[in-house]
Amino acid sequence: MTRIGDILGRYGGVNLLPLFVAALGFVLIGAPASWVTLTVAGLAMGMMIFLMASGLSLVFGLMDVLNFGHSAFVSFGAFIAASALAFLGAWLGAENIALNIAAMGLALVAAILFGLAAGWFFETVIIRPVYKDHLRQILITMGALIVAEQIILMIWGGTPTAVPRPAFLEGAWILGDVSIEIYRIFAFGLGLAVYVALYLVLNRTRIGLLIRAGVENREMVEALGFRIDRLFVAVFMLGSALAALGGAMWAGYQTLISPALGAEMMIVVFIVVIIGGLGSIEGTLLGALLVGLVGNYVGFLAPKMALASNMILMMAILLWRPSGLRPAVR
Amino acid sequence: MSLLSITAMQTRIGQYAVLHNISLEVPEGGVFVLLGRNGAGKTTTLRSIMGLWTPSPGSVTFRGRDLTGMHTAEIARLGIAYVPENMGIFGGLTVEENLVLATATGRFDKVRLARITALFPALETFWTKQAWALSGGQKQMLAVARAIIEPRALILIDEPTKGLAPSIVGAMAEAFREIAQGTTILLVEQNFQFARSLGRDMAVIEDGRIAHSGTMAEFAADKALQDRLLALSA
Amino acid sequence: MSQTRTTGALIVKTAVLAIGAALLFAPFLFQDVRALEVAARICIFIVLVASYDLLIGYTGIVSFAHTMFFGIGAYGTAIALKQMGNGWDAVALGTLAGMALSLVLAVAIGLLSLRVKAIFFAMITLAAASVVLVLASQLNQITGGEDGITYRAPSLFSPATQLWQGADGKVATLFGVKMNGKLAGYYFVFLTSLALFVFMLRMTGSPLGTVLKAIRENEARAEAIGYRVVAYRTFVFCIAALVASLAGSSYAIWLKYTGPDTALSFAIMIDILLMVVIGGMGTMWGAVIGAVLMVLAQYYLRDLMELAAGATADLPVLPHLLEPDRWLFWLGIIFILLVYFFPAGIAGTIMRWGAPRAGR
Numbered sequence: 001m002t003r004i005g006d007i008l009g010r011y012g013g014v015n016l017l018p019l020f021v022a023a024l025g026f027v028l029i030g031a032p033a034s035w036v037t038l039t040v041a042g043l044a045m046g047m048m049i050f051l052m053a054s055g056l057s058l059v060f061g062l063m064d065v066l067n068f069g070h071s072a073f074v075s076f077g078a079f080i081a082a083s084a085l086a087f088l089g090a091w092l093g094a095e096n097i098a099l100n101i102a103a104m105g106l107a108l109v110a111a112i113l114f115g116l117a118a119g120w121f122f123e124t125v126i127i128r129p130v131y132k133d134h135l136r137q138i139l140i141t142m143g144a145l146i147v148a149e150q151i152i153l154m155i156w157g158g159t160p161t162a163v164p165r166p167a168f169l170e171g172a173w174i175l176g177d178v179s180i181e182i183y184r185i186f187a188f189g190l191g192l193a194v195y196v197a198l199y200l201v202l203n204r205t206r207i208g209l210l211i212r213a214g215v216e217n218r219e220m221v222e223a224l225g226f227r228i229d230r231l232f233v234a235v236f237m238l239g240s241a242l243a244a245l246g247g248a249m250w251a252g253y254q255t256l257i258s259p260a261l262g263a264e265m266m267i268v269v270f271i272v273v274i275i276g277g278l279g280s281i282e283g284t285l286l287g288a289l290l291v292g293l294v295g296n297y298v299g300f301l302a303p304k305m306a307l308a309s310n311m312i313l314m315m316a317i318l319l320w321r322p323s324g325l326r327p328a329v330r
Numbered sequence: 331m332s333l334l335s336i337t338a339m340q341t342r343i344g345q346y347a348v349l350h351n352i353s354l355e356v357p358e359g360g361v362f363v364l365l366g367r368n369g370a371g372k373t374t375t376l377r378s379i380m381g382l383w384t385p386s387p388g389s390v391t392f393r394g395r396d397l398t399g400m401h402t403a404e405i406a407r408l409g410i411a412y413v414p415e416n417m418g419i420f421g422g423l424t425v426e427e428n429l430v431l432a433t434a435t436g437r438f439d440k441v442r443l444a445r446i447t448a449l450f451p452a453l454e455t456f457w458t459k460q461a462w463a464l465s466g467g468q469k470q471m472l473a474v475a476r477a478i479i480e481p482r483a484l485i486l487i488d489e490p491t492k493g494l495a496p497s498i499v500g501a502m503a504e505a506f507r508e509i510a511q512g513t514t515i516l517l518v519e520q521n522f523q524f525a526r527s528l529g530r531d532m533a534v535i536e537d538g539r540i541a542h543s544g545t546m547a548e549f550a551a552d553k554a555l556q557d558r559l560l561a562l563s564a
Numbered sequence: 565m566s567q568t569r570t571t572g573a574l575i576v577k578t579a580v581l582a583i584g585a586a587l588l589f590a591p592f593l594f595q596d597v598r599a600l601e602v603a604a605r606i607c608i609f610i611v612l613v614a615s616y617d618l619l620i621g622y623t624g625i626v627s628f629a630h631t632m633f634f635g636i637g638a639y640g641t642a643i644a645l646k647q648m649g650n651g652w653d654a655v656a657l658g659t660l661a662g663m664a665l666s667l668v669l670a671v672a673i674g675l676l677s678l679r680v681k682a683i684f685f686a687m688i689t690l691a692a693a694s695v696v697l698v699l700a701s702q703l704n705q706i707t708g709g710e711d712g713i714t715y716r717a718p719s720l721f722s723p724a725t726q727l728w729q730g731a732d733g734k735v736a737t738l739f740g741v742k743m744n745g746k747l748a749g750y751y752f753v754f755l756t757s758l759a760l761f762v763f764m765l766r767m768t769g770s771p772l773g774t775v776l777k778a779i780r781e782n783e784a785r786a787e788a789i790g791y792r793v794v795a796y797r798t799f800v801f802c803i804a805a806l807v808a809s810l811a812g813s814s815y816a817i818w819l820k821y822t823g824p825d826t827a828l829s830f831a832i833m834i835d836i837l838l839m840v841v842i843g844g845m846g847t848m849w850g851a852v853i854g855a856v857l858m859v860l861a862q863y864y865l866r867d868l869m870e871l872a873a874g875a876t877a878d879l880p881v882l883p884h885l886l887e888p889d890r891w892l893f894w895l896g897i898i899f900i901l902l903v904y905f906f907p908a909g910i911a912g913t914i915m916r917w918g919a920p921r922a923g924r
Contacts, residue, residue: 066683129904136903138626138686139841143900146834150893206436213420213431220418223380224432224476225406263830267694270687304702311695314688318676328422 014325018289025297033177038296044184046285046292047191048253051246052265053272054198054284055239061215061279061328063232065127066134068141070243071269072148073118075262077111077244078251079156082163084110085252092166100166104252111248112241119240123233145262152259160258163251187249194242198281211235215279215328268295271314277324286325333358333514334379334484339388341371341378348374349385350538356484356531361506361515363529363546365522365560371538372518373415376486379516380412381405392484411477415488415518419469421462425453428461432476439479446475449505467498474505484514491521503527522560526550534559572917580852587754591747592739598863604750606859607757608815613839614764614851615807621846622768623800624780628833629673629689632696633805635828636669637662637812642713642822643706650716659813663806670805674798697828712823721749721817749818756814760807765848767803776800834892835862838899844909853911865891 022039029035056070084107085092091103126144130136169186172179202208214221214228221228250265251257272291276283291310298309317325334356341349349371356362366372378385381402390397397405406412420428429443430436447454450471456464461472470490477485490506491499499521506515506528519525525532526546533543541559542549549555586593590603612634619625640662641655648654669692677688700707707713719725725745767773779786779793787793816822825831835858843854873886906913 060683066687068686126900134683135620135624135626136907138683139837139903140900142834142837143896143903146896147893147900150890150896154890154893206430209423209427209431213423213427216420216422217418219382219402220414220420221431222402223382223406223412223414223418225403225434227401227403267691271691274684274687274691308695308699311691314691315676318688 015286017286017325018293021290021293021297025293028301029297034300036178037180038300039293040180040184040188042293042296043289044187044191044253044292045296046289047188047195048246048249049265049268049272049292050191050285050288051194051249052243053246053269053276053288054194054281055236055242056269057273057276057278057284058211058215058281059232059236059239060273062211062228062235063131063218065131065137066141067122067127068138068266069122069126069144069148070141070240071262071266072145072152073115073240073243074247074250074265074269075152075259076114076118076148077247078163078257078261079152079161079247080114080244081107081111081248082161082251082257083156085164085166089164092164094167097168100168104166104169108245108248111244115241115244116237118244119237120233122240123236127236149259149262152262156259158259160256163255163257165252165255169252183253187253190249194245195281195285202281207231212328268310271310273324275314275317275324277321277327279328280326283324283326283328332356334390334392334516336375336379336390337388339375339378339385339390341374341383341385343374343383348538349378352378352388352535352538352540354533354540354543356514356516358514359510360530361510361517361528363525363532364516364518364535365520365525365532366535366541367560368520370535372535373488374538375535376412376414376488376516376518379405379486380410409481409483411480411482411485413473413477413485413487413490415492417469417473419461419464419472422460424458424460425456425464425472426458428472429453429476429479432479434480442479442481446478449508450475467494470494470498470502471505474502474509478509478513482513484516485509486516486518488518489520490517491519491524499524522556570915570918572915575917576847576849576853576911576914580849583852583856584758590754591750600746600750602859602863604753604815604818606856607753608811608818609835609839609855609859610852611757611760611764611811612808613836613843613855614761614848615804615811616836617840617845617848617851618764618768618776618800618804618807620840621844621850622773622776622780623797624783625797625801626683626686627689627801627804628686629669629693630804630808630836631828631830631833632689632693633666633670633808634812634815634832635696635700635824636666637809638816638822638827639700639707639713639812640665640809641813641816642715645717645816646713646715650718652718655718655813655817658816659810662813663809666805666809667802670802671798674801675794693833694830697824697830700828701824708823710824712821712826714821717749717817717820719745721745721752753814753818756810760810761848761852764807768848838895840909841899841902842909844911844913844915845907847909847911847915849915850909850911854909857910861891861895 025038026032026035029038052071052074055073056067060066085103088103088106091099094100122144126140127137130140165183169183172181173185200208202212210221210226210228210231214231218228247261247265250261254261268291272284272287274287275290276285276287290313294309294313295306299306302309332355334354336352336354339349339352340347352371352375354375364372364375374383377383379390379397381397381400381404385398388398392405392408392410395408397408412418420431423431429446430438433439450468452464452468453471453475456468461469464472474487474490477487487506490502494502503524506517509515510528515528517525517528529546531544532546532549534541534549536559542555587603587607591600594600594603612630616627616630619627619630637659640660641658644654644658644661648657673689673692677685701710703709716722722745725748768776775786775791775796778789779791779796783793812827815827819826839854839858840851841854842857843852844850869886869891873882876882876886902909908916
């Protein structure tokens with residue numbers, strides 16, 4: 001058993017889990033065409049969830065702050081993107097693909113800008129007074145979530161909002177009897193790009209070095225002469241912006257969104273962060289892909305078990321590794 | 331003028347007063363040793379200087395500048411380095427990254443680096459290894475190296491010999507002697523033999539107060555005083 | 565910590581006693597159907613909030629699974645009443661089954677995750693609760709899905725039941741109140757709640773309560789002294805789960821309807837949180853005050869806001885903010901301000917009045 005473990009460890013260890021899940025899915029589903037579609041959907045979903053979860057994980061790792069209001073950024077991102085797309089409606093169906101892309105780009109930028117601003121507000125006004133007090137942190141961010149949801153209800157109303165998609169992301173590619181939705185490829189590509197960018201920033205830049213060190217031992221980084229609290233605002237803003245971006249992508253994916261979106265995604269995001277291990281983006285990516293794949297496979301095999309399957313996955317992983325697959329701090 | 335002077339410092343942690351009245355004058359140059367039993371308040375003193383606990387009332391001045399109320403990072407930028415008892419190594423970072431992080435600019439001063447690797451050759455051997463894989467002694471070397479990678483005026487070191495093998499303790503003493511040529515070290519130590527070989531001035535903390543201060547030579551000669559303050563025999 | 569003999573404490577206890585008296589005579593004091601609904605809901609929520617306070621206030625555990633246990637109790641009783649008919653055997657079996665399931669889940673969650681950080685625990689309970697909620701709304705055949713289950717309570721509680729017959733053969737009245745099954749139903753809820761509340765009050769006053777406080781104040785020290793922190797936490801988590809489950813069962817009997825909105829939804833969890841924080845954590849009295857204020861607000865504040873919205877209809881933003889559906893917005897803001905400025909809540913803050921200023 002340990003020898004198998006060693007061999008697996010050499011070839012990537014827990015990183016192989018998504019492959020294992022995909023293989024298991026292939027066996028259980030049986031039909032290759034359906035399997036490809038589901039796998040693509042799972043990977044796309046995983047990447048969008050990764051966008052939403054990565055900020056939460058980093059913020060927790062760096063400052064020991066868990067923001068229960070994080071999903072508010074996701075909802076706002078979704079609704080702002082929806083409004084932006086509706087506003088740019090004329091560009092969406094335009095023949096000119098540049099206008100298409102510009103419309104989608106502007107919608108995403110709007111969500112990101114909102115995320116940055118809201119993140120700044122959240123960190124400095126709401127969370128800063130309750131550093132180091134977990135109980136009040138949970139309560140206050142929960143309160144902020146309630147208020148944020150109410151604001152969404154006030155602005156966009158309680159009925160589901162339709163999200164128009166730009167023409168270039170509509171439709172699917174057909175390869176033999178396999179059809180792959182273009183939007184899913186787009187979502188996967190964007191998520192991957194964000195992951196690579198985050199990875200490079202964290203591992204190749206001085207700021208990234210500070211963040212990684214701060215996740216391990218904040219006090220020591222300060223004793224070396226760095227104001228980590230200032231860095232933290234930046235990380236918090238970045239995390240909120242990514243959540244808003246994830247929400248915006250999710251809106252386009254769902255094409256119909258309701259104010260309950262934030263609460264629904266919060267559960268998934270928490271499960272991902274717990275599975276992955278708090279504080280590491282590698283872990284978050286791994287957790288998000290697992291949740292995306294398992295959710296889609298189970299959704300196909302036993303539709304009613306979809307959400308419960310994520311829960312079971314989380315329980316199983318926690319029993320195996322109590323602090324998640326790849327926690328940042330050893 | 332002293333490099334660091336502490337007057338009537340008191341520190342509370344939660345509802346407990348840990349330091350009652352600490353007054354110290356640390357002169358420039360050499361090693362100043364802070365002795366005392368477990369729980370006397372030595373670590374708290376270092377942390378209070380560093381701004382990791384907030385002392386009040388009382389004051390800490392460094393080169394005539396009042397440190398009280400300043401942020402830890404600002405205090406560090408004045409040229410004070412801190413090597414905590416647990417060494418504060420970033421285990422997930424490589425040896426190189428640990429050291430790069432401690433530089434102000436992100437670049438090494440080649441001359442200093444060469445001096446450090448000469449002092450601690452092991453660091454060069456494990457240059458690209460993640461620091462959690464180092465032995466206790468190597469971690470301690472890394473922690474000290476990190477403190478001197480930039481020119482510092484004062485280095486606070488908390489029990490560097492704790493749990494180290496005797497051979498490494500000897501190397502550490504050698505290194506400290508060399509470091510103390512150019513900067514001041516405020517050393518908290520339980521290992522009296524080690525402290526005696528290095529210290530020029532010293533003080534003993536007892537129950538959050540300075541119980542004695544003077545030169546190491548005097549203290550080392552006064553067996554009765556040692557027994558009373560440190561209970562070495564016990 | 566000697567808050568028990570201050571003037572403030574006296575005020576709080578007097579208020580709680582007054583609330584208790586009002587609830588005891590509620591059917592006679594407030595003679596309309598809605599008022600009785602409100603009174604019964606208050607009774608149930610006092611128990612629910614107090615049991616949550618055992619966790620958050622006395623032990624420092626933040627759980628988001630409390631409605632889950634409440635819902636399991638409610639659904640257990642509801643399903644039994646639906647399937648087996650409206651006998652007491654169904655009530656007993658359903659209630660016990662609910663308690664058993666709650667206990668199993670509480671032990672599992674507790675042992676799995678109480679040894680980790682508070683924040684982890686909060687996340688895991690939240691995830692568990694949401695999964696149960698989804699399951700309940702998806703398992704149509706058993707739970708009735710989104711629509712819930714309607715059933716008959718034991719005939720003693722049926723409005724047609726006559727507790728006393730008057731001389732004319734109709735149901736007797738006392739001070740104008742009909743002595744019918746509805747009244748019996750209310751007193752069933754009231755007495756169950758009272759018994760559970762007194763049980764919890766005794767528990768917090770016992771040596772166990774002292775241990776819990778020690779753990780909350782300083783977990784490491786409590787562990788060092790030799791208390792098995794995880795075991796105590798799991799135990800309290802189980803007790804709180806069982807009490808919540810029982811509260812759910814009695815609510816199911818009273819309402820004769822159980823659905824996601826009345827027993828399982830996340831909105832109830834938020835209500836509980838608001839109640840415990842507004843009332844004051846760590847004092848059983850706070851639970852009473854918080855539950856009363858919030859339930860009254862839920863039923864009557866909306867009417868008030870409707871009036872206000874109507875009155876300000878011509879102004880620009882105000883009517884939007886005062887719309888009755890927006891009341892949660894205001895509660896959220898009040899909640900945040902309370903946590904910042906009065907973390908002790910109403911009861912905790914009042915109880916400090918007249919306390920000798922400790923050297924803090």
